[in-house]
Amino acid sequence: MIMVQGEVSGKKYTEPFSKGVLARSLTRAEMDPNKAYTFASKIEAYLKKKNIDLITIDELVEIVFNKLKKEDKEIAEKYMLWRRIREHKEPLIILIGGASGVGTSSIAFEVANRLGIRNMISTDMIREVMRKIVSRDLLPSLYESSYTAYQSLRIPPPPELDEVLIGFRDHVDTVSVGVEAVIERALKEGISIVIEGVHIVPGFIREDLVNKENVAMFVLTVPDENIHKGRFYSRCRQTWARRPLKRYISYFWAIRRIHKYFEAQARKYNVPVIENIDVVTTIDSIIKSLTKTTVKGGKEVAEEIG
Ligand SMILES: Nc1ncnc2c1ncn2[C@@H]1O[C@H](COP(=O)(O)OP(=O)(O)OP(=O)(O)O)[C@@H](O)[C@H]1O
Ligand SMILES: O=C(O)[C@@H](CO)OP(=O)(O)O
Structure with a gap:
């Protein structure tokens, strides 16, 4: 043997x-x-x-x-x-963010699978747990979707500011506390994990966490509005899907504003933006980027192979 x-x-x-x-x-x-x-x-x-x-x-x-x-x-x-x-000796924490519907959960699943990472959590789940802890009266935006959070603002922002983004920031700011807790726990336990969702926004997660060598963040985008919209239709066709299509389509205008905000934040914080058009290309870009930025020696291997 x-x-x-x-x-x-x-x-x-x-x-x-x-x-x-x-x-x-x-x-x-x-x-x-x-x-x-x-x-x-x-x-x-x-x-x-x-x-x-x-x-x-x-x-x-x-x-x-x-x-x-x-x-x-x-x-x-x-x-x-x-x-x-x-x-890599350290646990790998991969954060995948993007506006609703760009494909963060599909891509996170594929990346975890490809890298043999057994832990994955969506920020929607983190938000759901947080909803059980904090009352709606105290934090109304937590009970909203990322694209409807603006409706729960207690004090309307001045007209020159974009209320959708003000609501979104408020919503993300709260959920980020839960996201940070998951990252801290993974680091403490030494487990690799992929965390994905609309609440992974560059600039909102504590710097001491995101700047670690073994923590990598990516933002997914779908530049073409029609392709993005089409994703909600395709998701809805899956028999297990329980999320109402109508809601996403009627708030699509707000989702696109958030999409734009993601791109701007990614640029500001130097986070790789990956256009999620084709699944295989998206996964390859993430894996390549991981070897370049997160894993020491990745460059050597690329050169060795190339
Ligand atoms: N690269 C791709 N090519 C074609 N379809 C895709 C691609 N990525 C995702 N999809 C499809 O788009 C739909 C939305 O994807 P997914 O549910 O992963 O989005 P999400 O960003 O997690 O959305 P939400 O934040 O609302 O949960 C799904 O039907 C998924 O199969
Ligand atoms: O808040 C959101 O953008 C989405 C993310 O999946 O959640 P839901 O539509 O279920 O509120």
Whole structure:
């Protein structure tokens, strides 16, 4: 039997070589599942031929990478980038924000899946918990949607200010306290997590948290209004969807104002803006950006591969 040796928190462990485990990591690099299994079988045959009965993960990765490079350079590159992120010693906190409907939850799920991150939370859930703690009388905007929060402002803002944005800022400011608590807990526990939603706004989460090397924030946008609007229709067609289409369409004008505000805040705070047009391209941009900014050594790998 071929044994694979890995290391967790400085402790070595061994486990039997599994074609399934290897194939899964290859599918995360976007290899077709059938191809991935065949490729993993080839690796197993190669190790047997070489009479290898114990191999470290690093040695295995090198063999996989070298063989992969000959078959498909692009998948080899993705496999290596993904590995490098996973090797990071610190927990990875990925924050994905954007106006309602731009796709933060869909993309967060894909990113978590690709990186093997098992924890994910939406800011809508955080907001829901906060609603049970604080009364509507005390914080009326918490009980609104991001795009209707302006209706709960106790004192109307001066006419020269955009009331939608004033309401939105108020709403986000409150939920950010909950978001910060989740980040703090993840850092304390050492767990990686993806946090997504309309309440991840550049400039609203404490600087000491977002400036950490292992905390990365992204803003998703859909520049074309019609494509953005279409996303609400496609979401509504999913049978499990329970959110009323009419509400999003009638407040679409306010959602677009918030969309613009996201872009401005991202520019101001140097947060990467990613146009979410095609899922694969969006995920690739996030993964690439993570290796450049969050993970030390990412640049080296990119150069190594390139
Ligand atoms: N890149 C994409 N291409 C096509 N459809 C997409 C893409 N990203 C998301 N969608 C679709 O758009 C709809 C809205 O996406 P999603 O629910 O993830 O948005 P959201 O930003 O989380 O919205 P909200 O903040 O209102 O919860 C869904 O039907 C989703 O499948
Ligand atoms: O506040 C919002 O923009 C959305 C985010 O998902 O929530 P809801 O429409 O459910 O209030």
